[in-house]
Amino acid sequence: MIPTVSVTRYITPLREGGSLPGLVEADDLGTYVCKFRGAGQGVRVLIAEVIVGELARRLGLHTPRLVALELDPEIARYEADEEVQDLLNASPGLNLGVDFLPGSFGYDGEAPAGDHDAATVVWLDAFCANVDRTWRNPNLLLWHGNLWVIDHGASLYFHHAWSGGVTDPARFADQPWDPADHVLLGQVRALGETDARLSALVTPELIADVVAEVPDAWLDGAGTAGVEGAEQHRAAYVSFLTARLGSRQWLPKVAG
Incomplete structure (x- = not known):
């Protein structure tokens, strides 16, 4: 953890x-x-x-x-x-x-993010259904000449529907993601190559490793009906993200 x-x-x-x-x-x-x-x-x-x-x-x-x-x-x-x-x-x-990143400042479009980083951020936000990376709230910092991604709490919206129990992973897997307001969309020419590269990295094993970083206390305190203990919660997150990985309905078509 x-x-x-x-x-x-x-x-x-x-x-x-x-x-x-x-x-x-x-x-x-x-x-x-x-x-x-x-x-x-x-x-x-x-x-x-x-x-x-x-x-x-x-x-x-x-x-x-x-x-x-x-x-x-x-x-x-x-x-x-x-x-x-x-x-x-x-x-x-x-x-x-x-x-805390002292001396960092918010991304305002002046400094180029670079197509590689921009495409990776767009792919990640699409995969995790992040709705909070717009010009109104970029959630990007520039620090020591690099682009830093922050504030991912608006992602994984599916778990907010778990108050009555874990829902169907297939619904999240095929849920489209709208890139229209994304702050980096204009810097991405295509996502096909990025998708191929990142899909090879994001395996079910890597997803399980990432979910294992979450403290037990938060999972135990999430209050999901029908789910007992941290490990069952972890299994639910792995199931939803693995299902998403097996679909491409969420991947936006980008024409630069």
């Missing part, structure tokens, strides 16, 4: 997103953007962040290191903001830490 470190200090809230992530320090001397399990979207967003983020890493994309942040709500005693206090008190245990 992703490594676990403990939060030692809450620094400041980051109010760009709706879930109020915060900048924290940890006992490994790292500084992280903390995404809280007690936020309104719940632990399934954190699960998607790990699965898609670690998949991006294995596809050769730059993405910040992820850790599980052990949070003691006692830290809330020293926070004056009541909204932040409530969030800290609602998030004991493991939260998601995303390595």
Whole structure:
């Protein structure tokens, strides 16, 4: 699983997103953007962040290191903001830490991403059904001359329908993905070669390895009816993503 470190200090809230992530320090001397399990979207967003983020890493994309942040709500005693206090008190245990990239800035289209990176990002977003990589919210950073992909919580929407039990993987496998608003679409000339290259990398075994990175505590806390324990949850994610891998209904046709 992703490594676990403990939060030692809450620094400041980051109010760009709706879930109020915060900048924290940890006992490994790292500084992280903390995404809280007690936020309104719940632990399934954190699960998607790990699965898609670690998949991006294995596809050769730059993405910040992820850790599980052990949070003691006692830290809330020293926070004056009541909204932040409530969030800290609602998030004991493991939260998601995303390595802070000091000096990075948001992608605005000025710096070329390069066709190889752009096509890989579009392929990944199509495969994982990410609906949040638009000009309104690119979720891309530029750091040390490289393009970094961040914020994958809007991916894997299928698990939000699991409140009544795990649904049919075939429905997600064949669900089309609309690339029209994607921030990098204009830089992609074709996806056929990228699809062939990445499909050879994304095997069922690699999917299982990526899903294994998710902490048990989040899977146990996901509250899926009819699913008992972390391993059954993992098997469900592997089943859905493997089914998606066996289809190409989701792959957009791109004419550059």
